[in-house]
Amino acid sequence: MTAVRNLDPSASPLDYYGSELRRLRETAGLSQAQLGSIVFCTGSLVGQIETTKKVPTRDFSERVDAALGTDGMFSRLVGLVLRSQLPSWFQPYAEMEARATFISTFQPQLVYGLIQTEEYARVLMSVDCKDDLEGKVAARMERQRILERPSPPATWVVLSEAALHQEIGGRAVMRKQLSRLLELQNRRWLSVQVLPFAAGEHAGLDGEFTILRFGDDPDIVYTEDFIQGHMTANPESIREGSLRYDRLQAAALSVRDSAALIARVMEERYGEQPESDERSMA
Structure with missing residues (x-):
């Protein structure tokens, strides 16, 4: 059983969440194991979230709201x-992005x-993540919720063709x-263009950027x-960034041709491969 640990609710959102979960659970007269049974998890997980050793997911929060009748608080x-x-250092940008x-x-x-799959994000973050990988993956997936709003931000992504070929996590993850x-590509407010290798030198050789x-x-x-x-609202930087982005879009394939290239790479590089039959090599 998880040891009781006193939390300072003002220390962080995670501490506040844990302390409120414990308070409302105890008010309802439930043990950690009983609440876990109701929300389809272990009592140990409930205890770990109450003591900030685990980060809660959105699914867990919705189930707890229903179980404790908290009117969507969690x-x-x-x-x-x-x-x-x-x-x-990334939080100020995430707030502006939202x-x-x-x-x-x-x-x-x-x-x-914003358009990574959970599996792709997990592999990327596992490279230098030393603790609570799942919490960090959940945080990235939470960022993507801005694209599910009734009025989401109009989003235009230009990817180098290299992003299609850089194998992250293996064939299944990339596929x-x-x-x-x-x-x-079927969403009206989101477009993806691919800058092909054939474009040669281009306006984005200095690296990634977002406007x-x-x-x-x-x-x-x-x-x-x-x-x-690094964020800046300097007018000259905005002008330079906008000009570079216009040039990248002009050099990239059209949205339709980009989709065709993505589909071709997906099938040719990451498509299902038949298992080799060693007997045929005898």
Whole structure:
């Protein structure tokens, strides 16, 4: 049984979530095991969330709301909890991203975070994640909820063809990721273009960047290095970023031709391969 640990609810959203979960569970007269049985998990998991050793998921939060009759409190709170799991230097950008009405991004090596599958994201984050990988993956998936809004930000993604060939997590993970890109092409407010290898030198050789546009606030250009991210609303930087993005879009394949290339790479590079029959080589 998980040891009782006193929490400071003001320390973080995760601490507040854990302390409220414990308080409301005890008010309802339920043990950790009893609540776990109701929400289809172990009592140990309930205890780990109450003591901040595990990060709650949205599904867990919705089940707890139903079990404890909390009128959606944990479902509302979990968004803050998951956002707090993002790197501290990335959180200001995530807040601006969530407010944006238009997102334009160029990605030279990897699929853009907002359109990654969970499996693809997990492999990427496992490279340098030392603790609570699942919590960090859940945080990235939570970011993607902005694309499910009734009025989502109009999003335009230009991917280098290299992102299609950089094998992350193996063939099955890549096939699912590329399939996801094709599914997204059916959404009116989201477009994916591929910058082919044949484009040669291009305006994005300096690296990835993202432009966020807002209804009333100044535009923002975001860039990232291996240590942290950088945001600026400097008019000259916005002008330069916009010009580069226009050139990248012009050099990229059309949305339709991009989809055809994605489908071809998915089948030729990551398609189902028949198992080799060693007997035929005898």
